[in-house]
Structure formats: structure tokens, C-alpha cells
Amino acid sequence: MVRSTIASAGRNLKTIIITAREEDGTIETREAEPYSYRMKGGHELFYCYDIAKQGIRSFVVSRIMSVQQTESSFIPRWPVEV
DSSP states (O other): OHHHHHHHHHHHTEEEEEEEEOTTSOEEEEEEEEEEEEEETTEEEEEEEETTTTEEEEEEGGGEEEEEEEEEEOOOSSOOOO
């Protein structure tokens, strides 16, 4: 469900609300623009642009708890590969 929601948002150029468990165990929720997946250090990472913090962020895919597509559109800063 997480991947299909991210893929749909990417195709439709809509932001997402992503909730994930951080490395320290805290849970973070952010609005972001979805961009890509990459393997790094044995983990699959999801890369997005955090709107509130105005910067690129990555999440370990296995720590993503939920994703919701919003109705907010975005103009891609980079190629959307999701």
C-alpha cells in the first residue's frame, strides 16, 4: 500500500503525508514531494523533499508506517522516479 500510494502521488504530482519511525525510535509525520528509491548501506531508502524543512529527506522504506496522498500539487525539482 505504501509503494502504490507513493507511485500514484508521483504520477499525479501530488504531495504526500508520510509517517515513519526514525532511527532513534521517534515517529515523524511530514508533508513531502515524492522522488525516488535508492539502496544504501543495505537499506532501501525513499527520498522526498520535506516541504516544511525545505530540504531533501530520506526514509528507510521498512520504517514507513503510512502514506497518504494530498490534493496539493507540486512542480518537480528533480525527475520523479517513483
